Amino acid sequence: MSDTKPQTDAYSLILDAIDVGIYRPGDRLVESELAERFGVSRTPVREALQRLETQSMLARDGRSLIVASLDHNQLAELYVVRAELEGLAARLAARHATAEEVRVLRSMVEDDRKLLNDPEAMSRANRRFHKQIHLASHNRYLVQQLDLVHRSMALLATTSIAAEGRPDETVAEHAAIVEAIAAGDGDAAYKALKDHISRAFETRLKLDSMHPQRSAL
Structure with missing residues (x-):
């Protein structure tokens, strides 16, 4: 060796x-x-x-x-930062995304519809979708910060997408984000992505309340 x-x-x-x-x-x-x-x-x-x-x-x-694992306070702090940075990425993507990047985002949403019964594959696709929005912001410093945030997301033992009904909601929320970006509406894109993160956080809190042993990992 x-x-x-x-x-x-x-x-x-x-x-x-x-x-x-x-x-x-x-x-x-x-x-x-x-x-x-x-x-x-x-x-x-x-x-x-x-x-x-x-x-x-x-x-x-x-x-x-x-x-490492994240306790409740760390989780809440992480989602606050994630929501703000992701929202900013969506706002900048609405301003700077190329037509090709918008088409890629739309194709990702369509591909997601084929994964509704596979939460693990859906979770991987979700990470790719968010990464594509980060890149479409065309701001290298924001991308670097979001990479750090998503690195910490790996410390979560489960994916909120696995919750009942969440895959369909995720696809609908992704579609709304993409259309706001495509329309060049930064405010709408920012709100759509922040709302998406908020719903994901709410779902995770519900999952953790039903399975408290996961939080003790």
Whole structure:
């Protein structure tokens, strides 16, 4: 096993594994197991784990490192920031999105309609949709901040899209966001996306109230 791979490789590999749910809140991360899984030496893995701990993606459980989880207050704070930044991205997208970007967003909404019975696939498609809006804002600094927010979203053990009725609502809300962007109506796009995030947050709070053990991960 070589030490030539940069630390950022190990960091990105671990972060991606958390993002897609290979490692979930509460899971213990073992340096040697990660090195073997990703085919890198233990030194860059150790450095990556230290970096992720500094960023609060990992937490200490005794001598072990585990994937962090968000308590109620952290969750509320995250959604406040997410709603404002996402709303701003939609407002800027209404101003700057190209015709091609609008067509891509519309096609994403249509593709979502085929995933209504697959919450996991719908959740992945949802992340791609929001990322496309971020890019359509044409503001690199906003995109960077939203990347940080969505990295923290990976610390949620479940997806709110899995809630009964939520997939259909999500598609309708996405469609409203896209049409506001297509119309160049920044205020409407901002409101539509903020309302979308608010409904997602409300759904998550309901899920957590019915399954409080999820919040204790």
